[in-house]
Amino acid sequence: MKFPEPLVEGRLIRRYKRFLADVRLPDGTEITAHCPNTGSMLGCQPENARVWLSRSDNPKRKLPYTWELVEAVPGQLACVNTARPNAQALEAVQAGVVVELSGYPAARPEVKYGAEKSRIDLLLSGHGSAADAWVEVKNVTLAENGQGFFPDAVTERGQKHLRELMTQVEQGDRAVLFFVVNHTGIETVRPADQIDRKYGELLREACDAGVEVIAYRADLCGSDGNPTGVLTLTESVPVILEV
Template structure:
């Protein structure tokens, strides 16, 4: 899985109003890019960081550039576009990269479910011996050293998703929380109790109720010197639930 067009490198000037970022291109031109990330992007927006933008030819778009990647710290890349993880996860599942989710013949996206009127990211069905699997995908970019954390801000929506997953297990199906680790410097994932302790507590309750939690890391390779950056999930990453 890769970007359809070559990415454009620049330098981050600032992110503001959550969804906007000023970027300086190599020719000195300053552009405003869309920042498709509702989180805090903690540790992913250092001043003057190298960033990579995708460019749209859609004349109806207000902003032609989208912020995709950032060099979060020297030698470590992060994908900050939260529209990417669902596609990364689906591609990896269908390619057989995630054995825990193998054997299903059908993968549907954004299926309505639950008492709290949610949409599941991926619904897997058609397995010979396993019940349907309801897969919630979360993007992990907050790194402190080699430790990755989720969430990077208090998330009531994330808490709702965990309650919905618990209900699916009670209904006899599988429920899976899949962390897509979109930061090359992260070697382990754990709940960010120092940011959202309620989420961490509920995540551990969900595991006790039978919700499965797995994490897979993206390669994010091919950026430096290669215009066709890839987003493939390649390696499992440990999930540490110790408080």
């Protein structure tokens, strides 16, 4: 996917109240941007970091700017807008990039399902006699020494999703946990046992029960370290479950 307009660069002053971030623009103006991320954003909000914002001209919006990208460490970018991964995953599936999910002509987003009243991010169907694929998408931005970790905070919601996926497998469908790796410094993905031990245990249980786990990385920046303006998924990344 591609941003319709060039992103606006700034410097992060602070993030607060989860959904707000103060940013200093190049001309010295300080603005408040919407931060569309409910997680801890561990490692993705260093003081005075370079950030990039999209801007909306919708007069009904209280905050015209949205925080999209951050230079998490020098030369490495991360996409912190958790509204983006679902669209990234769908685009990659429809383009045939995700070989594990090829051959499905129909994709429905946000379908209600499960005993715990969840919504699946993507329901893929129409692949001949193949089972429907229930795809849960997660954004990975927590990085350490080339390794990506999920989640970045304890997530009861994420645990619920794993239980729901296991139930779909029991009912004869495919269930897929899709990690969208939105950090250019990540080479592998692991469960963050050090943050949410229960999630790691459930993820391994889900894999043993037949839930598929895949990860694909986005190409966020060019050789100069600046954003390319696209969030396209380009290649698979290994998922490592060993403790």
